[in-house]
Amino acid sequence: MSAIHTRSSLKWAVHLSVAFLVALWIFPTLGLFVSSFRTVDQIGNSGWWASMFSSEQNMMVRAAKPEAQQQVGDLFVIEGDLFAEDAHMKISVWGISSKAIDSYKAGDTAELRKGGTISVSHDGRYRMVNTQPFKGSRGQRVFFTATVPPQFTLANYQKVLFDKSNVEGMAGAFLATMTVTIPATIIPILIAAFAAYALAWMRFPGRAILVAVIVGMLVVPLQLALIPLLKLHMNIGIGKGYLGVWLAHTGFGLPLAIYLLRNYMAGLPKDIIENARVDGATEFQIFTRIILPLSFPALASFAIFQFLWTWNDLLVAKVFLIDSSGNTVVMTAKIVELLGTRGGNWEILATSAFVSIAVPLAVFFALQKYLVRGLLAGSVK
Helix, strand or coil: CHHHHHHHHHHHHHHHHHHHHHHHHHHHHHHHHHHCCCCHHHHHHCCHHHCCCCEEEEEEEECCCHHHCEEECCEEEEEEECCCCCCCCEEEEEECECCECCCEECCCEEECCCCCEEEECCCCEEEEEECCCCCCCCCCEEEEEEEECCCCCCHHHHHHHHCHHHHHHHHHHHHHHHHHHHHHHHHHHHHHHHHHHHHHHCCCCCHHHHHHHHHHHCCCCCHHHHHHHHHHHHHHCCCCCHHHHHHHHHHHHHHHHHHHHHHHHHCCCHHHHHHHHHCCCCHHHHHHHHHHHHCHHHHHHHHHHHHHHHHCCCHHHHHHCCCCCCCCCCHHHHHHHHCCCCCCCHHHHHHHHHHHHHHHHHHHHHHHHHHHHHHCCCCCC
16 A cells, blocks of 8 residues: 555656646746737736736826917816827826825816816826916826726737838848757757767777766856857857857757767667668668667757757857857847847847747747657666
């Protein structure tokens, strides 16, 4: 009974852990997606989880300028609507000073400091009345707290994808990212596949030492190699360009690729390899016609990781790629630029980030069935 109870407890622990990891990945992505359709005021006043509910926001709107006044009998009147762009909000309290925005309730009338009165209704309609003409170059400020219903807009996507000031930069960044990511994914797979086959099935002195060195390189932080590698690139004439960033990503990705593919290839049936050698097949023929087709799950598994890492990379691109002309700016760097110098355009950040992760999501879901098979390859015999 104790063994059965232990297995049941482990099963529940595994299920809960998996559910936690799934939620840990889904919730931020869902929040990013929802925030990409919200305005900057909504993002600043409430979290994405409250996007489906009405919320209260503090706002300030100027009434119409004095030039819009009309004379009605002996009175001068200015009328208008504080909600020119949205008629669904409702005002609860309001005021004419930023220090007392809740001085009056909807429907009340307030005395203006320069003479006259102003009244504001719950639907945003206001009426200013004075026995003397209103003067000044700007309209009266009105502060209020309004209940805002859920709102979603496509304006963020229009600005990121179709605004002339951004679309050329985003399109160029997309092409630059694809130019970096595709070769930086294919090159290490090609090199690692040859190396993994040699370490798994070819006998030569020092093979075990090479495997140990590769395992040790998995724990070396890439930050330690950035500056020495950049100096090497500058000395040999590569400089900051696509070739340099391809080689950098290849070097940083090779240890995991070789380790993953070697474990998978070592777990393939030995009889297949020996029979092919008996039939006269060369090592290259065995590798291309037998090993590579059977190793597709492991190849796809590493391709997912390498593609995601390279696509979302900012540090390596900043060090090895950015040039003075800005023609090779990747999407991660472009998103930082879209934020502005003060980093206040959070709605643009959410939209740009979701546009950026669209391609990695498509790659992940297209190849996800190979992910677990590739990661578990070689773990059991």
